[in-house]
Amino acid sequence: xxxxxxxxxxxxxxxxxxxxxxxxxxxxxxxxxxxxxxxxxxxxxxxxxxxxxxxxxxxxxxxxxxxxxxxxxxxxxxxxxxxxxxxxxxxxxxxxxxxxxxxxxxxxxxxxxxxxxxxxxxxxxxxxxxxxxxxxxxxxxxxxxxxxxxxxxxxxxxxxxxxxxxxxxxxxxxxxxxxxxxxxxxxxxxxxxxxxxxxxxxxxxxxxxxxxxxxxxxxxxxxxxxxxxxxxxxxxxxxxxxxxxxxxxxxxxxxxxxxxxxxxxxxxxxxxxxxxxxxxxxxxxxxxxxxxxxxxxxxxxxxxxxxxxxxxxxxxxxxxxxxxxxxxxxxxxxxxxxxxxxxxxxxxxxxxxxxxxxxxxxxxxxxxxxxxxxxxxxxxxxxxxxxxxxxxxxxxxxxxxxxxxxxxxxxxxxxxxxxxxxxxxxxxxxxxxxxxxxxxxxxxxxxxxxxx
Amino acid sequence: xxxxxxxxxxxxxxxxxxxxxxxxxxxxxxxxxxxxxxxxxxxxxxxxxxxxxxxxxxxxxxxxxxxxxxxxxxxxxxxxxxxxxxxxxxxxxxxxxxxxxxxxxxxxxxxxxxxxxxxxxxxxxxxxxxxxxxxxxxxxxxxxxxxxxxxxxxxxxxxxxxxxxxxxxxxxxxxxxxxxxxxxxxxxxxxxxxxxxxxxxxxxxxxxxxxxxxxxxxxxxxxxxxxxxxxxxxxxxxxxxxxxxxxxxxxxxxxxxxxxxxxxxxxxxxxxxxxxxxxxxxxxxxxxxxxxxxxxxxxxxxxxxxxxxxxxxxxxxxxxxxxxxxxxxxxxxxxx
Numbered sequence: 001x002x003x004x005x006x007x008x009x010x011x012x013x014x015x016x017x018x019x020x021x022x023x024x025x026x027x028x029x030x031x032x033x034x035x036x037x038x039x040x041x042x043x044x045x046x047x048x049x050x051x052x053x054x055x056x057x058x059x060x061x062x063x064x065x066x067x068x069x070x071x072x073x074x075x076x077x078x079x080x081x082x083x084x085x086x087x088x089x090x091x092x093x094x095x096x097x098x099x100x101x102x103x104x105x106x107x108x109x110x111x112x113x114x115x116x117x118x119x120x121x122x123x124x125x126x127x128x129x130x131x132x133x134x135x136x137x138x139x140x141x142x143x144x145x146x147x148x149x150x151x152x153x154x155x156x157x158x159x160x161x162x163x164x165x166x167x168x169x170x171x172x173x174x175x176x177x178x179x180x181x182x183x184x185x186x187x188x189x190x191x192x193x194x195x196x197x198x199x200x201x202x203x204x205x206x207x208x209x210x211x212x213x214x215x216x217x218x219x220x221x222x223x224x225x226x227x228x229x230x231x232x233x234x235x236x237x238x239x240x241x242x243x244x245x246x247x248x249x250x251x252x253x254x255x256x257x258x259x260x261x262x263x264x265x266x267x268x269x270x271x272x273x274x275x276x277x278x279x280x281x282x283x284x285x286x287x288x289x290x291x292x293x294x295x296x297x298x299x300x301x302x303x304x305x306x307x308x309x310x311x312x313x314x315x316x317x318x319x320x321x322x323x324x325x326x327x328x329x330x331x332x333x334x335x336x337x338x339x340x341x342x343x344x345x346x347x348x349x350x351x352x353x354x355x356x357x358x359x360x361x362x363x364x365x366x367x368x369x370x371x372x373x374x375x376x377x378x379x380x381x382x383x384x385x386x387x388x389x390x391x392x393x394x395x396x397x398x399x400x401x402x403x404x405x406x407x408x409x410x411x412x413x414x415x416x417x418x419x420x421x422x423x424x425x426x427x428x429x430x431x432x433x434x435x436x437x438x439x440x441x442x443x444x445x446x447x448x449x450x451x452x
Numbered sequence: 453x454x455x456x457x458x459x460x461x462x463x464x465x466x467x468x469x470x471x472x473x474x475x476x477x478x479x480x481x482x483x484x485x486x487x488x489x490x491x492x493x494x495x496x497x498x499x500x501x502x503x504x505x506x507x508x509x510x511x512x513x514x515x516x517x518x519x520x521x522x523x524x525x526x527x528x529x530x531x532x533x534x535x536x537x538x539x540x541x542x543x544x545x546x547x548x549x550x551x552x553x554x555x556x557x558x559x560x561x562x563x564x565x566x567x568x569x570x571x572x573x574x575x576x577x578x579x580x581x582x583x584x585x586x587x588x589x590x591x592x593x594x595x596x597x598x599x600x601x602x603x604x605x606x607x608x609x610x611x612x613x614x615x616x617x618x619x620x621x622x623x624x625x626x627x628x629x630x631x632x633x634x635x636x637x638x639x640x641x642x643x644x645x646x647x648x649x650x651x652x653x654x655x656x657x658x659x660x661x662x663x664x665x666x667x668x669x670x671x672x673x674x675x676x677x678x679x680x681x682x683x684x685x686x687x688x689x690x691x692x693x694x695x696x697x698x699x700x701x702x703x704x705x706x707x708x709x710x711x712x713x714x715x716x717x718x719x720x721x722x723x724x725x726x727x728x729x730x731x732x733x734x735x736x737x738x739x740x741x742x743x744x745x746x747x748x749x750x751x752x753x754x755x756x757x758x759x760x761x762x763x764x765x766x767x768x769x770x771x772x773x774x775x776x777x778x779x780x781x782x783x784x785x786x787x788x
Contacts, residue, residue, distance in 0.1 A: 113751055120527035137754060141525040229735065280646030283627035416753040423559070427736035432648055441560050 068101045069353040074115070075129035075340075077106040078304075082375050089369055093360050100353045119143045119345065126348040127357055130177050132168040132339040136412045139171035145344040145351060146174050150359045160364070162402035165379045168409060169341045177341025178362040181376025183302040184337045184401040185236060187326065188287065192319045193219050193297035201323050205266055208298075208326045212275040215297045223277030225298040226290040227267055229429035230422045232336060232408075233300045233325075237263035239334035239406045240327045250411045253446040255421070256439035262328075264435040268428050278429055292316050300325060302338065303377065303398045322394040324401060337405035339379070377402065416450045518760035529757065536761035540564045559737040564762060566737060567745040568769075574652060574741060575720035578659045582716050585660065586667025587705075591697075593668070594675045608669060610662040619729035622658045648738040651731045655739050658726050663719075667712050674708030675701070710781040714774050721770050742766050 073090065077083035083106050090102045105125070107114050112134065118124040119138075130138055138144055151158045158166060161179065169177030187202070194201075197218040199211035212224040227233060238245060243259025246252065254260075270276035277296070284290035287299035292313030299305075309317035325335050342361055344354040360366045364380060371378035372388050377399045383389075389396040410417040424442040427433040433441075518536055520529030543562055545555050555565035589607055593600055610618065625631050626644035633641040644654040682700045691699065724743040727733060733740040733748070742762065750759025 116524050116754075120524045122527070138525065141523055143525050278646060280643055281628050283624075283629050413753070415748075416755070419748055419753060423734060423736050426734050427648075430646060430648060430735050432736050445560065 068099050069350050070101045070103055071127060071350050071353045071357050072125040073102050073104045073127045073357065074107055074125035076108065076111045078375075085373060085375065086370075089361065089366065092369075093357060093366075097356065097360075100356060102357060119347075122347055124345045124347065126350050126354045127342055127344050129180065130169075130341045130343045132337075132341070132407045132409045133414050134409075135169055135177060135341065135343075136171055136409065137414060138343070139176045140412045143346055144176040145346045145348065145354070146176055147178060147344065147355065147358065148175055150178060150355050150362075151175050153359055156359060156363060160380045160382050162379055162381060162405065164405050164407055165337065165339050165402055168339050168407035169343075177343040178358055179339050179379035180342050180362060181367070181371060182337050182339035182379050182402060182405070182407075183304065183377060184335045184398045184405050185232065185300050185302050186322050186324060186335065186398055186401065188291055188299050188301055188305060189321050189323065190291060190294065190297045190316065190319055191321045193221060193294070194321075197297070201321070202326045204326050205328045209266075209270065209275065212270065212298065216275060219297065221297050222282040222295040223274070224296060225270060225276040226282065226284060226287050226296045227271065227276045227278060227300070227429065228287070229278045229426040231418065231425055234260075234263055234267060234425060235408055236325055236334050236336040236406060237266065237328075240325070240331040242331065246411060251451055253417070253443045253451060256436070256443040260439055261436050264425065264428060264439060266328075268435055271429055272431070291320060303374070303395055306392075306394055307374070320394075322397045324397065333401075333404040335401045335405050337402065337407045339407055340376075413450045417446050420445045420450065514760045515764060517756055518764050520757045522756040522760075524754060524756050532757065536757045537765070539758055540761050540765065559740070563737070563740065563745060564742070564765075567740050567742045570652065570737075570739070571721055571723065571741045571743075574656055574659070574723055575717060577653075577656045578663060579713070579716045579720050581660045582663030583667055583709075583712055585664040586712070587671045589664060589668045590671035590675055591701075594672060604668075604672075608665040611665045611669075613662070615662075615725035616729045618658055618662055619726045622654065622661075622726075623730055626654045626657075645731050646735055648734075648736045651735060651738040655723070655727050655730050658730065659720070659723065662726075663716065667716065670708055670712050671705065674705045678704040706781065710777060714777050717773055717777075718770055721766060721773075 075086075077086070086106075087104055090104050094100070094102055111129070112131070115124060115128060124143075130144070150156065162182070165179045165182045166175075169175060169179065187208075189201070193215060194211065197211070197214035199214045200207070202208040202211045215221065215224040235245065238255060238260045241259035241263050243255065243257045243263070245255045245260075247254050267276070271278070279285060279290070282290060282295045284293065284295055287296075287301040288305035288308040290296045291299055291301075291305070292309055294316060306317070306322075309320055324333065327333060342358045344351065344358060348354050361370070362379075364382065367378050367380055368383055368386065370376065371383060372386065374388060374392060374395055377395065378386070379402065381402075384396075384399065389399060421442045424433065424438040428435050428438045517529065519531060519533060521532045521536075522529035541562075541564065543552055543555060545552055545565060555562040556569045559566040593603055593607075597603065613621075623645055626633075628643045628646070632644070642650045644650045678701060682704070683696055686696045686700050722743050723741050724747065727739045727741050727744050728747070731739045733744045743766070746759045746762045746766070749755045749762065
């Protein structure tokens, strides 16, 4: 009995020990598993945040191909073709730079949130995309490496860039990003419907209004034009009308000026008089879809609408014209622009190699290659005679507006300002508020709660 | 009878043997002493470790962040005391001059109080219908109905859909020329997602549709746990269907009811995904719920401290409600 009892005791004890050990191991496995996932997300080549002393190119040898430095490059990709094409461009860089290996890894969703977390944790990629809209909030917190040396590099020629696009990546006068391309918003019109209404290409706000009135009376579209109930189109119209969003020092909101109110009154007037609709009025998710479904005859949108129309609505695409956004009488040309930079983490272990990569991708040849398929507009003026723009004049219309474009960005507190401004603009577009009090409320809130 | 007695004796023998075995084990391990305690702790360790690391730790960290001006980019902050809480709560709905109800009617006055009102309206509009709709469906499906399993699956289907997918679907249904407006008489047609007066109604409709199925499952489980003897006794006493429900079913569903109410209220106060996808908090703040506002402040604007402060205020509100429900339930508990 004793023997049996001892065997039983021993067995039970071993069982308990084994179970406990398994539990503890399981708990730690959970931890390491998660950590491993994070590590993979931030750098498979181990080039990131752990190797080297960041004190020169000789220490940038944390990669996995002999003495070559590995640079991790991250961004988003709209589709697989875009991702594959960037991989191809990067492959060519690798071939020409034996001492540098690029590890490209696209973040497919929630890019900004993931990048912010990675930067905070100190394991961000070496080189990554930064949107102009939130660039200042990154630069102001010292997480980006200044790229003056890239700009001053031999043959780089910063004068060749559209200055508004390049300047979008300066913070306190210092360059922290080089544009990889840009997009502008322009007026898309269905020329068949427009001609049916007997209207000509609108050059001014008055032309646009009278053209839409003609479309309304002569065609059976759900609404002559589609407008987003936010700051997108209004942003450009404010500048056209001589106004500004922030003052020159960017420390005070000034958009409730006469120019800003008139611009909003013009857009709200189109909506009020049945000449424009917001997406939810006509069950369309965005301007491209509304144009493609022939629900509207006009919309203000970016060059991303062209491949969409080509693929989804080829018949409408053939009759879609792109022209510059009409200006008010006595106003100036201006259009909202969206741009993205290649920037380098201030915490990188491979600063020199990262700068070399950025210089290549944004140089004359690299950017030409990138822009040659229309994925993005080239930010360089010398690319205006590129074959692609000769063959695709609608892209050329978007491209040439780079000269007078106004990059969408509201400074260090861009998101906070937009979260106060957009609901007021939305209230105007759905008829809840009048333009003047809505803009004054937003301006007062921005100045007291965000910029004070 | 002989068989039953034999079984009874057998059971007793088994129970005695089990008691001996456990007693022996306790003695060998040191009954009531350190051995038991150590083994208990070891069994708890994995759960405690994972809970502390991935739940309690982050919650305490967020509480600490709520007293800081925190930068997620630099992963550091500056101690600001209660100023995040002051920023969130002021102006208060009650001041020295009296009531300041404008904070509930004008989103420009204070967006947190506005969002809390929106969340409360959402909770009042959805929770009773989710719960009692779920109970009604469970009562119907607890009877002899043909195709019972098909009905159960159909009612449970929305629970299996993600909130985002449901929101996209309902946005189509409720769009200006969507199926809902096509079914309604002209004077009831609305641009549900695009009109500040109706957008919250659209979100609530979606939540009720999704909530009935999950509550139905809990009530069905509760109904099947009620002993049939109670119904038989009630029938013998001549109780009508209503009286059987009132005096047998309802009191016996007390625990299920408490669970369902607490979970439904917590879920209502935490509404986020469907409001974000359906209308992004708009139009003109019509669907800006508290958690959506927390998301905007913390993750869009980078004000992690303010977002964390809002989260803890919301936690206190939910905790107070859940505790009140628990105490209220305890005071009315019936034992048979």
